[in-house]
Amino acid sequence: MNPEREARGEKLAANVVVIGGGGAGLVAAVAAAEKGARVTVLEARRVPGGNAVNAIGLFAVIGDKGTDINAQRDDYFKKTMGYAHWRINARVVRALINKSGDLVPWLEAKGLKPERTDFFGPVHASVVLRCGTIPEGIGYEVAKAMVKTCEELGVRFLYRTRAKKLIVGREGRVTGVMAVAKGKELIVDAGSVIIATGGFVGNQRLLKKFLPPYHDDDDIFLGGLPHKGDGLLMATEIGAATEIIAAPEMSVNRFPWSSCLFIIIKHPGTIWVNKNGERFTDESVHEAANSQYRQPGKTSYTLIDEKIKEAIFQSDLSPIDDTILKANMTLDVIEEKIRQSIRKEGLFVGSSPWQTIAEKDLHFQADRGRVKISSSWEEIAQWMGADPVALKGTIDKYNAACSQGHDDIFAKDRKYLLPLRTPPYYAIRCYLNLMVTHGGIKINHNMEVLDKRDSPIPGLYAAGVEAASADLETYNPGLPAHGYGFAVNSGRIAGESAAEFASGKQDKY
Ligand SMILES: Cc1cc2nc3c(=O)[nH]c(=O)nc-3n(C[C@H](O)[C@H](O)[C@H](O)COP(=O)(O)OP(=O)(O)OC[C@H]3O[C@@H](n4cnc5c(N)ncnc54)[C@H](O)[C@@H]3O)c2cc1C
Known part of the structure; x- marks a missing residue:
């Protein structure tokens, strides 16, 4: 019938x-x-x-x-x-x-x-x-x-x-x-x-x-x-x-154009700043998106440096990597799944592990104005429309918190306190969903x-x-x-x- x-x-x-x-x-x-x-x-x-x-x-x-x-x-x-x-x-x-x-x-x-x-x-x-x-x-x-x-x-x-x-x-x-x-x-x-x-x-x-x-x-x-x-x-x-x-239910600072970049954004070792270049949350908590709601334009930028990017890629800290590993799947299966999802979104289609896709996607999205890659925080601040002095102040304060092992503003778990000192730096624009x-x-x-x-x-x-x-x-x-x-x-x-x-x-x- x-x-x-x-x-x-x-x-x-x-x-x-x-x-x-x-x-x-x-x-x-x-x-x-x-x-x-x-x-x-x-x-x-x-x-x-x-x-x-x-x-x-x-x-x-x-x-x-x-x-x-x-x-x-x-x-x-x-x-x-x-x-x-x-x-x-x-x-x-x-x-x-x-x-x-x-x-x-x-x-x-x-x-x-x-x-x-x-x-x-x-x-x-x-x-x-x-x-x-x-x-x-x-x-x-x-x-x-x-x-x-x-x-x-x-x-x-x-x-x-x-x-x-x-x-x-x-x-x-x-x-x-x-x-x-x-x-x-x-x-x-x-x-x-x-x-x-x-x-x-x-x-x-x-x-x-x-x-x-x-x-x-x-x-x-x-x-x-x-x-x-x-x-x-x-x-x-x-x-x-x-x-x-x-x-x-708000999503965690989602970046809708790339599943692979979402893996970076979701990582607790990143830092998030608002349009004024100020940090506003403990980036490692699941409900952090709620604090993004309070920011100007409800927008935020996820910042990482080269070393944090590599740490995420090497699965040192990523809870998502844990999940993938626990699934006991071979890399080619994971790769294929990520490729399928990217294909669905009409984005870059790679043939490598997700880290390689993410790396290429950072540059792909930079060409489209959604990511900024630079060795200068000043240039990144200008791209965000933030005061360069304010952004530099935020980074310096965060790096100092990393050195002393204590985030005295948002009490982020010390194991996620990773300094941003190794250029190039990456800023990913994030939206509230x-x-x-x-x-x-x-x-x-x-x-x-x-x-x-x-x-x-x-x-x-x-x-x-x-x-x-x-x-x-x-x-x-x-x-x-x-x-x-x-x-x-x-x-x-x-x-x-x-x-x-x-x-x-x-x-x-
Ligand atoms: C991107 C994203 C990620 C999420 N991740 C998680 C997660 O990890 N964990 C979690 O707990 N929750 C998550 N959620 C939330 C979760 O998806 C929802 O809580 C869940 O789907 C709710 O189930 P539901 O049946 O109420 O609605 P849905 O799963 O959305 O199903 C509703 C269905 O009703 C159909 N429908 C609507 N109106 C009519 C109509 N008049 N006639 C016939 N059909 C109709 C729709 O087409 C749809 O198929 C996520 C949501 C999104 C969007």
């Missing part, structure tokens, strides 16, 4: 309809199908995966050897609630943390081999999972495995099919979805519906309403897909409540969508970043990679709950 043809103008039926085939939706589809439901996934794009294919890490509390997993869960739960001053839904947070406990065997049963990574900092080593390698990390690998499992379980995918409206039957129960595929209307009757539409960074009206500082800001670039908040709009149209919509919004549709711990009286709307579930979960005004750095981690775990819970509801067997509390 050709699903595309089937989609044209026909009326379809499923036990569970999943809107959005990204991080949460694919997992929800598998979880529902594993419970025996007939599942249909509506995906607006031509391909599955959503923003999740970009995810390098996946948060999970899986227990360390010799430690009590309950104590670990309690610890993360308390930290999360403390970070949010208990203003978020404690039972939702608890459900997501608990659900992550058996994620590893669940993924392994689908042929994946997740392992721990310290990509997000050594402090989090026990809880962030990875598999695959840069640039194709765990999100890409999981998406591939979920699509394969969906095929095995008979899940139907309708691509280029954008859900537009929820259909409500008697007693307010959600009974289906109206969608549009190739300009034609399509109705899918459903026992239950899961919204997993991935946030609203691409909807200026919603940004203005819920995240006004990020609305119409020319200094902020989109770091992911321009999702429109369709799920939030459809759910609120039928009376769903919204909850703390906040926590835009808004990657995803977090929060929106109010849910309970079964991922049921709640109305304004806090009662579940029968038959309606939400998962992923368009549902409210663990974030308050900013992305909680104490739970690294929880955007994707919670998408996966909320997807699993939503899939199971929605399948049970559709079969009339939901065990509620």
Whole structure:
């Protein structure tokens, strides 16, 4: 049966309809199908995966050897609630943390081999999972495995099919979805519906309403897909409540034109300065991008010298290199993956290890005015539009901090304090990216969508970043990679709950 043809103008039926085939939706589809439901996934794009294919890490509390997993869960739960001053839904947070406990065997049963990574900092080593390698990390690998499992379980995918409206039957129960595929209307009757539409960074009206500082800001670039908040709009149209919509996730000082230069920029041994030539953050912390938001033009420049560049290239310090090495892949495989990603971006295509590609890319980008290479800080300051005296002062102060082994302004870990004394010097212009919004549709711990009286709307579930979960005004750095981690775990819970509801067997509390 050709699903595309089937989609044209026909009326379809499923036990569970999943809107959005990204991080949460694919997992929800598998979880529902594993419970025996007939599942249909509506995906607006031509391909599955959503923003999740970009995810390098996946948060999970899986227990360390010799430690009590309950104590670990309690610890993360308390930290999360403390970070949010208990203003978020404690039972939702608890459900997501608990659900992550058996994620590893669940993924392994689908042929994946997740392992721990310290990509997000050594402090989090026990809880962030990875598999695959840069640039194709765990999100890409999981998406591939979920699509394969969906095929095995008979899940139907309708691509280029954008859900537009929820259909409500008697007693307010959600009974289906109206969608549009190739300009034609399509109705899918459903026992239950899961919204997993991935946030609203691409909807200026919603940004203005819920995240006004990020609305119409020319200094902020989109770091992911321009999702429109369709799920939030459809759910609120039928009376769903919204909850703390906040926590835009900013990317770490991303350089969108080159994956290889991003590896340099992300390195904790670099220094970052603003347009005035002043340092403004501890460059080694994951959430440093938030401090870039406060800088003039929301712009920064990553500075290195020849010696730091070589140190990064020789993998002395790079957490990314660690990740690559742990993946136990041969260099030619890594190279090919990096080449593929560069090819996708239409940039320089090399045939060498990533270090060689990065070296060439520095010069390639310098020709395009995005990088400055010079033996003179004065020339670099002029290129940045900064006061040369101020920039030189910053460098001298930083070098002195390196000599004394103490950064008395930002308390950067001394192992990352590398002086800039060996020309040529490199300055890479960096931009701030808004990657995803977090929060929106109010849910309970079964991922049921709640109305304004806090009662579940029968038959309606939400998962992923368009549902409210663990974030308050900013992305909680104490739970690294929880955007994707919670998408996966909320997807699993939503899939199971929605399948049970559709079969009339939901065990509620
Ligand atoms: C560059 C980048 C890197 C990231 N790295 C990480 C990381 O390392 N770790 C981490 O935890 N998080 C990371 N994230 C965030 C992570 O990708 C998201 O948290 C995760 O993808 C959320 O899953 P989701 O299912 O809610 O949304 P998505 O994965 O974006 O899926 C939403 C899907 O819904 C579809 N859709 C939208 N509207 C409709 C409609 N009306 N009808 C049908 N389909 C629709 C979309 O096309 C999309 O496929 C990263 C994000 C970006 C952009």
